[in-house]
Amino acid sequence: MSRRWNEILMDDHQATEKVFAALDNAFSASQPPPVRMVSEAMEYLSVYLDRCHNHKEEDYLFPLIEKRGIPREGGPLAVMLAEHEESRRLLAVLTPLAKEYVAGHREVTEALAEAFVAYSSLLKQHFWKENDILYPMALRVLRPEDEASILAGIERTEAAFGADTRAHFYTMAARIAAAGSVADLSVGLDREVLAAMLNTLPVEISFVDANDTVAYFSHENQDKIFPRSRSAIGMKVQQCHPKSSVHRVNAILSAFKAGQREVAEFWIELADRKIHIRYFPVRSPDGRYLGCLETVQDITAIQRLTGQRRLLDDND
Ligand SMILES: [Fe+2]
Numbered sequence: 001m002s003r004r005w006n007e008i009l010m011d012d013h014q015a016t017e018k019v020f021a022a023l024d025n026a027f028s029a030s031q032p033p034p035v036r037m038v039s040e041a042m043e044y045l046s047v048y049l050d051r052c053h054n055h056k057e058e059d060y061l062f063p064l065i066e067k068r069g070i071p072r073e074g075g076p077l078a079v080m081l082a083e084h085e086e087s088r089r090l091l092a093v094l095t096p097l098a099k100e101y102v103a104g105h106r107e108v109t110e111a112l113a114e115a116f117v118a119y120s121s122l123l124k125q126h127f128w129k130e131n132d133i134l135y136p137m138a139l140r141v142l143r144p145e146d147e148a149s150i151l152a153g154i155e156r157t158e159a160a161f162g163a164d165t166r167a168h169f170y171t172m173a174a175r176i177a178a179a180g181s182v183a184d185l186s187v188g189l190d191r192e193v194l195a196a197m198l199n200t201l202p203v204e205i206s207f208v209d210a211n212d213t214v215a216y217f218s219h220e221n222q223d224k225i226f227p228r229s230r231s232a233i234g235m236k237v238q239q240c241h242p243k244s245s246v247h248r249v250n251a252i253l254s255a256f257k258a259g260q261r262e263v264a265e266f267w268i269e270l271a272d273r274k275i276h277i278r279y280f281p282v283r284s285p286d287g288r289y290l291g292c293l294e295t296v297q298d299i300t301a302i303q304r305l306t307g308q309r310r311l312l313d314d315n316d
């Protein structure tokens with residue numbers, strides 16, 4: 001399915017945050033940042049973020065939001081535009097320093113790091129405000145027909161930078177992130193916390209590795225919907241299912257491994273409870289099949305929900 005305008009703009013923010021994280025890592029490492037990484041990051045920031053992403057907003061999104069009744073002055077639009085201006089001022093400080101650095105003048109490293117922190121700190125805040133405040137507000141005021149016109153504006157803006165601009169710069173951002181050893185967020189979690197988080201999930205999970213060997217199940221010391229025992233760890237998943245259903249298990253796993261399927265789901269009734277069972281292929285960021293995740297969830301109470309109860313309502 002094609003992405004909506006807000007999803008595309010948030011994808012841009014996410015790719016950019018990886019570039020920022022790569023530079024954060026590179027400037028705090030003991031070795032000076034690689035020149036190629038700095039020059040690619042500057043190309044990404046000045047071409048894609050400033051001249052492409054910001055213009056998608058300034059030329060197409062913001063004017064429509066204004067047309068739908070949010071004033072340009074004195075509100076979030078004025079703040080966003082002022083921050084774009086401020087980011088351009090900070091980029092103008094950053095750019096010549098980066099050029100000197102790339103040309104071999106290592107004495108600017110400290111000034112470059114400071115200029116980068118000033119620039120990225122502003123934009124990290126800015127992205128958060130857009131993701132959490134401006135875009136949700138826009139989604140409330142925009143009309144259904146506005147979707148196509150913003151998407152057309154995004155396409156027009158990107159086309160001015162060549163074919164497949166977005167994919168080109170996302171690949172560049174991923175390359176910069178790899179050069180800056182940007183790890184998945186979970187790497188920052190300690191094992192004890194990670195294990196406790198898995199046991200706190202409102203779904204029971206189990207994991208079968210890429211060789212179909214049972215490797216993990218959660219909630220070991222709690223009552224579970226389906227009993228599990230430690231002796232299953234290390235067994236082939238086919239040994240853990242009744243013979244009559246093994247061919248279905250194998251068909252699902254083959255489809256996951258071949259990249260032909262992204263979920264298999266079942267639901268059953270257990271006494272008066274409705275149990276939702278889902279299987280998902282687990283893949284590495286580069287698409288390698290790592291195994292199969294099973295989730296088991298009691299959805300009885302969820303099925304009964306109606307209306308809404310919001311954090312703001314103060315009535316729970
Ligand atoms: Fe923006």
Ligand SMILES: [Fe+2]
Pocket residue numbers: 009013053057127130
């Ligand atoms: Fe943005």
